[in-house]
Amino acid sequence: MRPISPTLLALVCGAATLLGCKSHEEPPPPPPPADPLHVPSPDWRDQILYFVMTDRFANGDPDNDNQGAGEFDPANGAKYSGGDLKGVLDRLDYIQGLGATAIWITPPVANQWWDPLVNYGGYHGYWARSFNQVDPHLGTLEDYQRLSRGLHARGMYLVQDIVLNHMANCFRYTSYDPSDVTAHVVLNTGARPACGPIQAPFDQWDPTNAAHRQANIFHWTPTIADYGNREQEANWQLSDLDDLNTDNPAVVAALKDSYNFWIREVGVDGFRVDTVFYVPSSTFKDFLYSQDKEHPGVIEHARSLGKEGFLAFGEGFAVDKPFDDAASRKVASYMKNPATGEDLLPGMLDFPLYGTMGDVFARGRPTSQLAYRMARSRELFARPHLMPTFLDNHDVDRFLAGGSEAALRQALLFMMTVPGIPVLYYGTEQGFTEQRGAMFQRGYGSGGKDRFDTSAPLYGLIRELTSLRKSQAVFRRGTPTVLRQNDARGGVFAYKMEGEGQVAFVVFNTSDEETLLDNLGTGLADGSELKLLASLGPAAGDAAVGRGGKLSLKLPARAARVFMPTGKVTPPPAETARITLAASSGDTVSGDFELSGTATGVSTFKVVVDGALGSASTVTVGGGGTWRTTVSVAGMVDPDIQHSLVAWAEDAQVFSETRTFRVNRSFSPLLTHEDPAGDDIGPGGNYHYPTDSSWGDNHQGDLRRVTLLGSGNVLKIALQTNRVTTIWNPQNGFDHVAFTVFVDVPGRTGITVMPQQNASVPAGMEWDYRARVHGWSNALFDTRGASATVEGTPVSPAAAIEVDMAGNTVTLTLSGELFSGLTNLKGVKVYVTTWDYDGGYRPLVPTAEQWKFWGGDGATDPLVLDDTPVLAIP
Structure with a gap:
């Protein structure tokens, strides 16, 4: 990664006044108030989140590790490891040094510590017993307030994970009879510290208790058997976790009161809302925006405390298949009601983009899949700049569990140069492959050492990428336009970011071999100078746009380039060579085919298919300037894929026009x-x-x-x-x-x-x-x-x-x-x-x-x- 030096930034800013660089630098945060518990909301488009699983991050107070219920064992990934809120506070220098501007923590609320029915613990925070108490493993309310003040004093912000759908597993059904919900019930009497929530009205959780059934705080249903069934998705139990009846106004009122408590008492700046697909979307209108003076919606309550831009974003685990947007539409429906047009959640985690980023960067799928996803995002999502983007998290494999470090570096650069709020999952900067490994020496999966190494290569890379995003508003607030994709394989992916009076070009080679970018239309004048802002891979430098406003580059394996035009134009030299193709685009072939044409000013050149330089064939020009060669289609089988080829003479920097074709063959x-x-x-x-x-x-x-x-x-x-x-x-x-x-x-x-x-x-x-x-x-x-x-x-x-x-x-x-x-x-x-x-x-x-x-x-x-x-x- 090329560092973003002050000298380079000055060069870019000084080259052309149209860039208006001074106005695009991120303004310094205002001085904190005397008591920084409550601060105004930031512009979330400018933020970078660092997501912490609190129990696995840092242990600031070993005295609270073991609560004596058999729930603590750092050698066991199912049990508590000892991380806490004080540990997060102690490591703010480390987090801020990475370039993060806000921390998102897993739910800090009082949890079920051990579930003997599944032999697993609630160290993660999503099995609540009380929504308005801090779990003693994590510290006290005062500890949480100190963390909030510590963040706000630095100009940083706090996002808390919350759950509306469920609480801990306190009952389950061995079989289910909807006509008698008291039958076949197993009460989780062995749960620790006890069975059942302790907070009213959620303490009415027992289906065998008539008064509890009458209160109807929970759904008396079994675990979901069919995720395609909306009734089950909304009203049955997710993995046996007791499902809250959010159609009951008393439940939503209690949820609003519980989460308003954290805004009021701790100064929380935003919420990440867990498992939103399992909650009726209509619930969010009340939960977020209710004008009820006794039980206001959380956004309304935050507004009353001076937080005008309180952020709430939902988690909806939905990943689209290539060139499909069914999951994206479901995600979008929780941001804006498709029937009424009413706003719901301000943002949603961009799970569709997560899935496609993994497919393209880690798994080498055609870059056209990412082009499609970006285009549909612009069309479907009401507020794409408020959608947190991420590469992995606590619920999925780490990126490095199946992707290379080179692929991770590319994906990080991509995430930092497109719309959305980038999310860094703790440990990524240390090369973690363990999904929920600890950062501290005595924690689970730590390898027996602290992992807060600010000299680690990925830490340094991310620090440079966050600096790039912060220094150029176009990456935080601009709009992307895809300029080039590869329909057949990994390889070139190029897009333009425009906004805030700026324009930038971002180019990737997602392939593990050298590839060719040819004839990329930039819309700039011939000879326009492009200043290199950042890069991955060797042989990077400034570039110039060629004739016809086209950019051509040879890109090393897994390379990336970020350019910004300076406004300077140097006309390109006169053309001295030329290569033509005899055939036109659009043919469909069933096997290897012959390609021919003419050439002047060159004796040899390469025919590059789908950008792959490693398999490009060398062609010798014959007498009279004619040539012919055979194009192999051995690895091409899908008739829906459009392939491309170009003739290229490297020394003369001459390209033919780009030809497209398809291959229609069958498998035997x-x-x-x-x-x-x-x-x-x-x-x-x-x-x-x-x-x-x-x-x-x-x-x-x-x-x-x-x-x-x-x-x-x-x-x-x-x-x-x-x-x-x-x-x-x-x-x-x-x-x-x-x-x-x-x-x-x-x-x-x-x-x-x-x-x-x-x-x-x-x-x-x-x-x-x-x-x-x-x-x-x-x-x-x-x-x-x-x-x-x-x-x-x-x-x-x-x-x-x-x-x-x-x-x-x-x-x-x-x-x-x-x-x-x-x-x-x-x-x-x-x-x-x-x-x-x-x-x-x-x-x-x-x-x-x-x-x-x-x-x-x-x-x-x-x-x-x-x-x-x-x-x-x-």
């Missing part, structure tokens, strides 16, 4: 393996699924048929199981099983160890690539660094996923980029295993447990339910 079956039914019981025949009812008798890990299909050097792996389920509403379209697929490429040297599975691949193969795919993650690794405990090095593109529910089949498509050098798949070997994954392979224990496989020793026995033999393509 290469090999089919019929797998026995009922053999999902492990290598020794003694494994069992977890006892939780969500697994049922579905046997999602029982392979029934595996079919390998090919087209050129593109491989499809169709995995039919006993049953494909979507019980937990997974973003990838299937759940309760993870597929690990090992691929051996002929002519390459691989390894045999199966990372994190206590096993090796069968004799006769060595793997070169390893795909790990489950409902919420999709990662591809090569062998670099791989061991029994380390997965290897993330690479892209990861597998494309298709799900056929009716056929109980999940199909993975592996790109021809992985099989470079092969014209077909002869000799490729595949080995498939099943298990399940939840932030790591699901544990295996000797005896029955609700959330763990059982019947073996997870420290030594293979984590394999079912597998195939080695499948060698003939």
Whole structure:
């Protein structure tokens, strides 16, 4: 990353008065009041959030760690580790030094500390027993007030996570009879510190108590079985957490009173609202905007305390499929009622963008998917600049659990140069791969050391990126226009940001190989100078726009460039060479095809297809200035994808026009393996699924048929199981099983160890690539660094996923980029295993447990339910 130096900023600002740089620098915060508990709201477009899971961040007071209920054990990821509010206060220098301007903390309220029904603890804060008390593990009300004052005195702000949908798990149904909600009830009497909320009216939680049923504070319903059923989504229990009846005015009044308490007593500046999809959207009109003097809405109450721009943003976990916007529309409906046009939540976490960023930057999907998402965001979301953007969080895999550091650096730069409120999840700056690992030495997953290293490379990068965003208002308040995308693969992605009297260009190469940006229309005058503001990758420097206002660049693997025009124009030199193409754009081909044309002033050049310089062919110009070459389409199979090619002479910096074409070919079956039914019981025949009812008798890990299909050097792996389920509403379209697929490429040297599975691949193969795919993650690794405990090095593109529910089949498509050098798949070997994954392979224990496989020793026995033999393509 190129530093944003004062000298460089001065150069940019001094080059042209039209940039108006002085007015675009972020103004210094006003001096804090004598008591900084309450401060006016900021312009949230200018803020950068640092998201802290309080129990896992910093331990400022060890005396409050253990409350004596068996809930504290830093060696156990299910229990409290010891982080607290004082710890956050103690580390404000570290957070502010990163460039964050506000902190978002997980709910600090009094929680259920241990749930024996699920063998898990409430260290995270989302299992409330009281909405208006600080949990003693985290400190006191005074500690929370000190944190607020400490932030406000620095010109920083405080966002608190809140929950409207549910409280702790105090009752559950073993079966459900809606005509008798007292039947088949299990009360969570073993919960610690006690069973049931302690705050009125939420203390009326027992369905077996007639007075409690009459009060109707909770829904007397079971856990959600079908996330596509709106009645269940809004009124049933999310993972057995007791569902609040927000149709009851008494409930919403109590919620408003509870959360107004934190605004009034602590000076909280904003709320992140958990699980909003499980709350009727109509609830938010009352909760946020009610004029009731006794129970005002939280935004109205904040306004009465001088917080005119109080921020409330919701969490709606919804990720769109490529080129689809159903999830985005659902997210948008919680910001503005689509029927009435009334404003609801000011912002929503941008989950659709999160999903697409991961697909494009981490998993190597075509950059056209990100172009589509950005365009739809502008059209669908009422206030895109108030939508927090993020790369990962406490509910999903860390970015680095399946993406490379180079991909993370790109995604961070992207997030800092587009609309939205950037969110940095704690530990990203230290390269965390553990989803909820601790930053402090004695906490869970810390590696036995404090992790507050301000010299860490990612810390330094993020500090520079936050400086870039703060120094140029166009990135905080501007509007993007996508200028170039790659429809076929990872590669070039370019957009222009405009606003606040500024314009900037941001260019990425999301591919792991060198790529070519050709003929990018900028709308600027020929010869316009572009000053480099920031970059990733080598060989970066200022640039100039060529003839026709077009910009062309050779971009190293995983490079990025941020440019701003200076206003200076130097006319380009006269054209001395030219390359033409004989064919026009728009053809559809079924195989390799011939390309021809003319050239003057050059003797050789390259034909670059889809920007990929690594596979570009060199062409020699014949007598009379004519040339011809054959274009290979070995890895191209999707007729819906538009490919592009250009002829390019690097030394002369000459480009032909860009031609587009499509390829229409079909896949052919290469090999089919019929797998026995009922053999999902492990290598020794003694494994069992977890006892939780969500697994049922579905046997999602029982392979029934595996079919390998090919087209050129593109491989499809169709995995039919006993049953494909979507019980937990997974973003990838299937759940309760993870597929690990090992691929051996002929002519390459691989390894045999199966990372994190206590096993090796069968004799006769060595793997070169390893795909790990489950409902919420999709990662591809090569062998670099791989061991029994380390997965290897993330690479892209990861597998494309298709799900056929009716056929109980999940199909993975592996790109021809992985099989470079092969014209077909002869000799490729595949080995498939099943298990399940939840932030790591699901544990295996000797005896029955609700959330763990059982019947073996997870420290030594293979984590394999079912597998195939080695499948060698003939």
